[in-house]
Amino acid sequence: MITLIKNARIITLDESFRIIWNGYIVVEDMTFTRVEEGEPDQQLIDVADRIRDARGEWLMPGLYNTHGHAAMTLMRGYEDNLPLDRWLKEKIWPFEGQLTREAVAAGRALAMSEMISSGTIGFLEMYHLYMDDFAEEIERVGMRAALTRSVIGLCSREEQDAKLEESASFATRWSGAAYNRIQTMLAPHAPYTCPIDYIERIVDKAEELGLPVHMHLAETKKEVDDYQKIHKMHPLDHLDERGLLTRVPWLFAHGVHLEKHHLKRMSETHARVSHNPMSNLKLGSGMAPLTAMLDQGISVSIGCDGVSANNTLDLWEELRIAVLLQKGLLQKADALSVEQALRMITSEGASALQTGHSGMIKAGEEADFIMIDATSPHLQPEQHIHSHLVYAAKGSDVTDVYVQGKALMENRELLTLDKERTRFEANKEFADILSRVN
Amino acid sequence: MITLIKNARIITLDESFRIIWNGYIVVEDMTFTRVEEGEPDQQLIDVADRIRDARGEWLMPGLYNTHGHAAMTLMRGYEDNLPLDRWLKEKIWPFEGQLTREAVAAGRALAMSEMISSGTIGFLEMYHLYMDDFAEEIERVGMRAALTRSVIGLCSREEQDAKLEESASFATRWSGAAYNRIQTMLAPHAPYTCPIDYIERIVDKAEELGLPVHMHLAETKKEVDDYQKIHKMHPLDHLDERGLLTRVPWLFAHGVHLEKHHLKRMSETHARVSHNPMSNLKLGSGMAPLTAMLDQGISVSIGCDGVSANNTLDLWEELRIAVLLQKGLLQKADALSVEQALRMITSEGASALQTGHSGMIKAGEEADFIMIDATSPHLQPEQHIHSHLVYAAKGSDVTDVYVQGKALMENRELLTLDKERTRFEANKEFADILSRVN
Missing domain, CATH: 3.20.20.140 (Metal-dependent hydrolases)
Incomplete structure (x- = not known):
């Protein structure tokens, strides 16, 4: 399974702390195989099983x-x-x-x-x-x-x-x-x-x-x-x-x-x-x-x-x-x-947490990353991304979450947990306990 | 113009600080004419120009x-x-x-x-x-x-x-x-x-x-x-x-x-x-x-x-x-x-701000209010709403904003400002100034 995400701003948080202002990543199974600046070549596009255009989004470590x-x-x-x-x-x-x-x-x-x-x-x-x-x-x-x-x-x-x-x-x-x-x-x-x-x-x-x-x-x-x-x-x-x-x-x-x-x-x-x-x-x-x-x-x-x-x-x-x-x-x-x-x-x-992961976006590393909707008013002007991540970003800006190449959330929809059921159970169990504590 | 919003949890923040756990409000033109517990009667439903079911939402002052x-x-x-x-x-x-x-x-x-x-x-x-x-x-x-x-x-x-x-x-x-x-x-x-x-x-x-x-x-x-x-x-x-x-x-x-x-x-x-x-x-x-x-x-x-x-x-x-x-x-x-x-x-x-408004939800007051999506994980269990508003709520939980009975945002869509144009102008003007300052 090869996933290509292109046209992304990549906030690598790697040793050099560089931002790739327009670049792409390739995820093969559990791993980043490429983290590059610019456009992917045709060969890469041809072999990718899935291609996502990440214009307007920031891609960064989880x-x-x-x-x-x-x-x-x-x-x-x-x-x-x-x-x-x-x-x-x-x-x-x-x-x-x-x-x-x-x-x-x-x-x-x-x-x-x-x-x-x-x-x-x-x-x-x-x-x-x-x-x-x-x-x-x-x-x-x-x-x-x-x-x-x-x-x-x-x-x-x-x-x-x-x-x-x-x-x-x-x-x-x-x-x-x-x-x-x-x-x-x-x-x-x-x-x-x-x-x-x-x-x-x-x-x-x-x-x-x-x-x-x-x-x-x-x-x-x-x-x-x-x-x-x-x-x-x-x-x-x-x-x-x-x-x-x-x-x-x-x-x-x-x-x-x-x-x-x-x-x-x-x-x-x-x-x-x-x-x-x-x-x-x-x-x-x-x-x-x-x-x-x-x-x-x-x-x-x-x-x-x-x-x-x-x-x-x-x-x-x-x-x-x-x-x-x-x-x-x-x-x-x-x-x-x-x-x-x-x-x-x-x-x-x-x-x-002893994960063995660097917590950075780089080739060879396991494909853990999140994506952020960079179009909200509180993230404009976009220029100072690192500053915005510290001083302005919110949890609700996160649209996608991947761990070891697997999506846990896409477009803010949880994929491995049921939001409605979780909400229902939380309220039910809380009420049950309250009735016993009081 | 009569708007009826029913099945809402109303966080009045009025003098009594009461929460109406299931209630309704009526907005006539610029003003709340009713803020009540329970279900609206048929007569009210008949005269309303617009009815909204606010199940799963909190209604409170802006x-x-x-x-x-x-x-x-x-x-x-x-x-x-x-x-x-x-x-x-x-x-x-x-x-x-x-x-x-x-x-x-x-x-x-x-x-x-x-x-x-x-x-x-x-x-x-x-x-x-x-x-x-x-x-x-x-x-x-x-x-x-x-x-x-x-x-x-x-x-x-x-x-x-x-x-x-x-x-x-x-x-x-x-x-x-x-x-x-x-x-x-x-x-x-x-x-x-x-x-x-x-x-x-x-x-x-x-x-x-x-x-x-x-x-x-x-x-x-x-x-x-x-x-x-x-x-x-x-x-x-x-x-x-x-x-x-x-x-x-x-x-x-x-x-x-x-x-x-x-x-x-x-x-x-x-x-x-x-x-x-x-x-x-x-x-x-x-x-x-x-x-x-x-x-x-x-x-x-x-x-x-x-x-x-x-x-x-x-x-x-x-x-x-x-x-x-x-x-x-x-x-x-x-x-x-x-x-x-x-x-x-x-x-x-x-x-x-010398608004002359009480900043509360109550009948007779100008119809300023906001609505909050109460289904997000960070607002569960729902019981302690006042606590959640102080300790857990985020700006992104707000779905609707009304001032003097007029909607400025509905379902997170800005109605009186153009989000995309605002973003474009902010980035353009910022870049222009930077090029002159540096």
Whole structure:
């Protein structure tokens, strides 16, 4: 199967950061075989099974959302005004206590619909229920994902071990599945919910299995203060003291309340960060030192977190807020460049999720890409495309989404998920749970 | 002409903040004659000239953007990394020096297209070129606007007087035009570009004509520091010392760098604020004390500023950032309620622009409303509509826009502006100017 897309503006986001103002791509099966400037020759036109004229569209890499809880998507707007600790205890955990297998499926389908509709092709899922179902769905839906069956360690040693075993066996079972679109990690929930000994055993297991470890870190000041009262040190220092930072690749979510020496240590140990600005703002957690992280050479990508704390999965807006926030916070209009910004939602995201994909449009790479309707008023004049992608584009501008050469959305129609059914199920399952919680 | 819209979820945003979960509205000519729960009776169906079934849609008030420079819309993405003072001097003013009448028209049409497409029905324009053209366009396009021919006073007394005269005569000519959709104000650009004597003469004139005054205020720390070095006081204290705060209704844009006593004085003198968070962040100006303003009882509405400093005119996103920013800044998840938030882009906006409209959906009020496609994944589950409007909705969710009973957009098709022509002109005029600036 050979697909030719011509007359496209190609925003490669490759190492050279070049834009091909008028060019074409050739996709053979799962792979880009050509990414070129100009017009395709007649020979190419003759062999193509499918030719698309992309005039008025931008073609660029798909986006990566590196921290979230898709299963919680039914909780969108369920509570908007509580800080993290009360929000979890009073609203989220009671709601989650009522989640059925069907409700979790409905939430995940809704999240995937929203992500694909806004150009996200890969995401990280940190959750503890029905993860095998999710892996099967991803296989069918066609997205990329890093899946973690996360664990909370506030329980007996037996329960801790059982959870870790379940987590590790899930990770082993699915790592590399779906033509390598699925990767897995181990995931202690957070230092305040997992005793350090348990985290150490999780790291032992991850090292043995060759897996990265994902964890919430220093999300709120209260959590860090409480931790310091008990352990006389910051959770990151505790991990470091135990020698855990250097043993596995870490992907930390949040990292809002970190000191300078933490950033230095994270850089030295190649720990990655998933920055979740909207969730951090909305829950009143604060503003992570994104610019300082980048200055330290830390690989930072962007996560939307669960929609119950966001409340959308639109990476364009998430990125825009990340960038604007740094400029405002530092009162420095050049705090971040558009290149740094776009890398966070493409190549850095692809690397954080261990996809093995560069997150760039180039020949030889797997054919992951999205297309954007460039005719809307908010993208005019068209000249400064990179700027528009950071400062003006919306999820709704995305018209087409391809992963490994397969279309997940065309002309804004989802092809591997049923929008109407997803909507129906989401509303039905949400109402069912509400009737039980209240 | 009687229009009946039935089976709608009506988000009234009226004094009671009620949602009518299934109801109907009747529009007779320019006015809502009925806003009711339930099904319309047969008699109503019989007399209606037009009936629309709004199942799956939300009907709510249109939005107001209370500070901006639509004429500068061609400069979107032209420069993203300079602080306000260098950005003006090195990029914006040289570009503006090349603006032709056609280029200004192209920028304005683009801005109006973007605003209508995202549900904004009224806006404030602060600009100095071809304002009569703009008033005529607004008459034709059907939006609401507060128009100000702004003045910069760094010139001779003769020039100052000529500008003020032009400004006042423009304001007199257009106030109340287009069935009262056009209001006018006088507008000294800012304290750092208008000597206090000149501002005083402008206030004299505004008082004489019964007009409000609009001005940039305390946008950057540098501007305030410089002003204090010269005048030994904050610009707002200077206005107050001259007795100017109490003489006319003020609408200040920005108000980023204000002390507590300033907020108190603004509240006492009923000065209004247009809060522009994205522009303030992007130019590195800082974060305005929005919550403190609201706590003081100041009427705050939201502005998108010029797209050269934003870079979009999507009030949904602007509002969301305003709210999230306060929650993050104060590390307080309940810093602002959804009701406070939605009022800022509806009723407070309508009042800031002196429309005489309540910004609510209710019988007897002029028939301004927008409709939203409520079927998208990011608006599910549908239950918490007010929350979704603040935390999840996008400009692209808006399908229909009506002002005074007249459709400006239906099913996302602009009816009073030509999208393709607007796009063409914007790109052409931008390229022309670039070729002259460089």
